Each structure stands twice: as C-alpha cells, then as structure tokens.
Amino acid sequence: MKIAKRIFRILAKIVMWFFIITIGMTIVYKFVPVPVTPLMLIRVWEQSFDEKKEVRLYKDWVSIKKISKNLPQAVVAAEDQKFLSHNGFDVEAMKKAWEGNKQGKRIKGASTISQQTAKNVFLWPSKTLVRKGLEAYFTVLIEFIWGKERIIEVYLNVIEMGEGIYGAEAASLTYYKKSASDLTRNESALIAATLPNPRRWSPAKPTAYIYGRQAWILRNMNNLEPVGFGQ
Numbered sequence: 001m002k003i004a005k006r007i008f009r010i011l012a013k014i015v016m017w018f019f020i021i022t023i024g025m026t027i028v029y030k031f032v033p034v035p036v037t038p039l040m041l042i043r044v045w046e047q048s049f050d051e052k053k054e055v056r057l058y059k060d061w062v063s064i065k066k067i068s069k070n071l072p073q074a075v076v077a078a079e080d081q082k083f084l085s086h087n088g089f090d091v092e093a094m095k096k097a098w099e100g101n102k103q104g105k106r107i108k109g110a111s112t113i114s115q116q117t118a119k120n121v122f123l124w125p126s127k128t129l130v131r132k133g134l135e136a137y138f139t140v141l142i143e144f145i146w147g148k149e150r151i152i153e154v155y156l157n158v159i160e161m162g163e164g165i166y167g168a169e170a171a172s173l174t175y176y177k178k179s180a181s182d183l184t185r186n187e188s189a190l191i192a193a194t195l196p197n198p199r200r201w202s203p204a205k206p207t208a209y210i211y212g213r214q215a216w217i218l219r220n221m222n223n224l225e226p227v228g229f230g231q
Helices: 002-031 038-048 070-079 091-102 113-122 129-145 148-158 168-176 185-194 208-223
Strands: 160-162
Touching: 002 113, 002 129, 070 113, 070 148, 070 185, 070 208, 113 129, 113 148, 129 148, 148 168, 160 168, 160 185, 168 185, 185 208
Parallel strands: none
Antiparallel strands: none
C-alpha cells in the first residue's frame, strides 16, 4: 500500500511539473522569439553525418509587421483556409482524412497551421499516438495563450523552407535576395507551394507541379478574405 501511494505521489509530481513547464514555455514564447526547434536540431544532426551536405542552420527572426501581408495570405490559402475561424482543429478535414485512410486513399493532411506550429516548436517529427496527443495538447495551449496573430508569426519564423533554411526572412533572402517585407504575391505563393516538402521542392527551381500549385494558391488568395497579418 505504501509503495502504491509513493508511486502515485511521484506520478502526480511528474504531471504537475509537466503542466508547469509546458504552460510556462508557452507563455514565454508568446513574447520571446523561439530560439531553436527540435526539428532544427534534428536536421543539423542529420547533416553532420551526411558527407554530401553542409551543416547549415539559417534563420532570422522578424516580427509579423516586417513580413509582407502576401505571405500569411499565401500560407493560409495553401495550408489552412479555415485558420481564422477554427479553434486549432479542422474537424471536417479530420473526418475526411479518417475516412480516406480507412478506404486506403491518399488524402491531403488535416493538420492546421496551429497544429503544425505546435509540432514544430515543441515536438519532434513522428506519427505515433503519443506525439499526436502531445500535438493536440500544445495546439490547445497556443490557441488559448497566443492567439492567431502570434501563431502565424511563429509559424512563419520557424517553419522549414529549404535545406537548413527556416522562416520567411531566411527563405526570402536565400531565394529572392530581399527581405520578407518585400515579397510579392507570386513569390509568396511560390514559397507556400513548396511547404509540403521544402527539401524536395524549391522556389529557386520550380517544377511544373509547383507552378501548378502556385496558380492554385493564387486563386485561393483571391477568394479568401484578407487574413490581416503582416505589413
């Protein structure tokens, strides 16, 4: 009996500290730039063991006010058109993905920008139930604590946009030799078009498929209400 009580107290402390640490980090990141993400560290580790690749971690945090309004519009159009209206989860898309998986169909991922941001900032790439459960937990936290503007600001600063390239400013300087504040609609849509697989596709060398995605994103940008973020 004493052993059971001791185990219970230990587990209770672990759970308590888990909530203290994760909520505390989320509050801090509401105001402070995210210095590094697990994915960035994983990519550096992978690069260090690949003789064909140089070790590169190129990122340059900028506020949402210093990012062209075209880029938030483009990534919302490409990745999560219900971003402004959902609470972190696109239930309809999740249902479609679930039904499609049961039928063996290839369905576009149901992850929202909020979920992708939670995963990128706090977690690691994986499809396990534990990781997905933690992703849902952190998604709820950032939706409640950060709000939509901070979520899109963090997303645009930490998301992988090429081999060793993270965030809007680094991508814009790499591909277009100018600041993210000056990105045009076409350039923003081309960057957004590569996001599903930024190490395979590049705005510097667009394929016919990427040009097709760019055209689709531009149409969606026109059809969506302005997201209202960026300069």
